[in-house]
Amino acid sequence: MQTFDLGKEGLRALNSSLHALKGQTNMTAWEVINPKGAHAIAAGVDAPVDITVRGSTGYYCAGMNKLATIRIKGSAGPGVAENMMSGTVIIDGDASQYAGATGRGGLLVIKGNASSRCGISMKGIDIVVHGNIGHMSCFMAQSGNMVVLGDAGEALGDSLYEARLFVRGSVKSLGADCIEKEMRPEHIALLSDLLKRGEADGKARPEEFKRYGSARKLYNFNIDNASAY
Amino acid sequence: MCGIVGLFLKDPKLEPQLGAMLTDMLITMTDRGPDSAGIAIYSSAGQGLGKLTVQSAHPEKDFKDLDGDLKEAIGAPVAMLVKSTHAVLEVPLGQLDAARAAVAHLRPAVKVMSSGENIEIFKEVGLPKDVAARFDVAKMGGTHGIGHTRMATESAVTTMGAHPFSTGPDQCLVHNGSLSNHNGVRRELKRLGMTFETENDTEVGAAFISQKLQTGETLGRALEATLTDLDGFFTFVVGTHNGFGVVRDPIACKPAVMAETDQYVAFGSEYRALVNLPGIEDARVWEPEPATVYFWER
Numbered sequence: 001m002q003t004f005d006l007g008k009e010g011l012r013a014l015n016s017s018l019h020a021l022k023g024q025t026n027m028t029a030w031e032v033i034n035p036k037g038a039h040a041i042a043a044g045v046d047a048p049v050d051i052t053v054r055g056s057t058g059y060y061c062a063g064m065n066k067l068a069t070i071r072i073k074g075s076a077g078p079g080v081a082e083n084m085m086s087g088t089v090i091i092d093g094d095a096s097q098y099a100g101a102t103g104r105g106g107l108l109v110i111k112g113n114a115s116s117r118c119g120i121s122m123k124g125i126d127i128v129v130h131g132n133i134g135h136m137s138c139f140m141a142q143s144g145n146m147v148v149l150g151d152a153g154e155a156l157g158d159s160l161y162e163a164r165l166f167v168r169g170s171v172k173s174l175g176a177d178c179i180e181k182e183m184r185p186e187h188i189a190l191l192s193d194l195l196k197r198g199e200a201d202g203k204a205r206p207e208e209f210k211r212y213g214s215a216r217k218l219y220n221f222n223i224d225n226a227s228a229y
Numbered sequence: 230m231c232g233i234v235g236l237f238l239k240d241p242k243l244e245p246q247l248g249a250m251l252t253d254m255l256i257t258m259t260d261r262g263p264d265s266a267g268i269a270i271y272s273s274a275g276q277g278l279g280k281l282t283v284q285s286a287h288p289e290k291d292f293k294d295l296d297g298d299l300k301e302a303i304g305a306p307v308a309m310l311v312k313s314t315h316a317v318l319e320v321p322l323g324q325l326d327a328a329r330a331a332v333a334h335l336r337p338a339v340k341v342m343s344s345g346e347n348i349e350i351f352k353e354v355g356l357p358k359d360v361a362a363r364f365d366v367a368k369m370g371g372t373h374g375i376g377h378t379r380m381a382t383e384s385a386v387t388t389m390g391a392h393p394f395s396t397g398p399d400q401c402l403v404h405n406g407s408l409s410n411h412n413g414v415r416r417e418l419k420r421l422g423m424t425f426e427t428e429n430d431t432e433v434g435a436a437f438i439s440q441k442l443q444t445g446e447t448l449g450r451a452l453e454a455t456l457t458d459l460d461g462f463f464t465f466v467v468g469t470h471n472g473f474g475v476v477r478d479p480i481a482c483k484p485a486v487m488a489e490t491d492q493y494v495a496f497g498s499e500y501r502a503l504v505n506l507p508g509i510e511d512a513r514v515w516e517p518e519p520a521t522v523y524f525w526e527r
Contacts, residue, residue, distance in 0.1 A: 037500035056500050056514070075514065077500060078484060096484065096516055115516050116481055135481075135519065 007034035021047035062089045081108045100127045109198045128198025165212040177218045181211045230380040231405040232258025235466045235496035237373040248369030252361040254502045255376035262380035265391035266360040267352025269401040272371035279322040282342040282349045291336045302331035313363045345399030352391040377403035384429040394432045397439030399470035404431040405483040406462035452476040452522040472526030481519035488512040
């Protein structure tokens, strides 16, 4: 276990040590202490290592993550796991706005609540939120899956493409072109796997969720709307 | 950007440390706004006394004998404490308005930063650490306070463009964001009798709330009205003689974190600003909801 005291050694030293890990490494377990809300902790990691951050983080923690498993033992500031490519990020507390934004792959688990714009423009990431998500979540989401055990805020899935959204609680309002869709057996199977990987299988059953997706009415230019542009 | 910090103390034992705690919080937010900084601190001047905080670009000239001249003008005792470009004038509470009018006459170049029973505002251009040191903020005690560090977007980097803005007795407001309908709202408020020192958007937000309070609205109702009448981005933190309030616009893209323990309620633009507060590890920490008014009063 490599223990890194962020208060003493500083962010650049941490991130350059983590960036030096390429492919296979013997140093597979890392612990970051005294994060104190610092920005960009463990951003840009590209190695199959386990990193545990003991406390709350600031902007862009675990941004662009590839392969690593990053656990935050606190809450995360704005833009956690932004543009994640692969790997897993697990937050014990809450996440601030635009968690998992533009994420292309991997799994983001938020055990508390996520605030506004969670999964905005997601492009393949899977996001599992044990609590609620805020307004404008999954705006222009292109692919991937969003699972919410609690409630969703206003304008869920506005201008949605092909991401699948599963919400157990209430949805304050659906955004433009986002509609409720039927839950078929393949969705139950998908959700069952996501709940398990998202450490939420004891908390909710797939049958309790509703599925939302794109009505696909905004995909092509409609001449009848010409006067609106 | 801009950085905001705020602290409302529940435990009187912390009151002597208010200035030191706020200074530490504000300096942590330096990279959110390095061009100017300001702080509003609330502490009682003593029974029957009020405070007028004034600023001058030429303090050695303007503050020379100001206490004596003011005493003569209002016919009441005046105590003056000069701190760099600012001076705090203590006068009998009933004479506060007379003192303000007299200062405008005696020293026309002097600007009023704040007026009231408890409030003192210090603000200048420069880094938070330099501004705080200049006014010895770390040595000040009090019941609650608000700090701001500015990255200007909407108007010039000047002392008067720095936050907090005070547009009513014991009232102040700091802002992260930008208002888009401030010119229209300013015209409307002028018609209602409000006066303005700058072309700044935040001053309009402050005057909007002060005008509501003048008409007898509660702080909560005044803050709610910002959600319908002000257009743009804002996280506001507002101070009054006995409390402070927080409101974010419905889009809520300007960050905000709050923490509460038995000893205090704290506000920070980021969690970083709160990490050195006592007992923060066990505090209830949350992000204020969009379009929701929060306030604490004693």
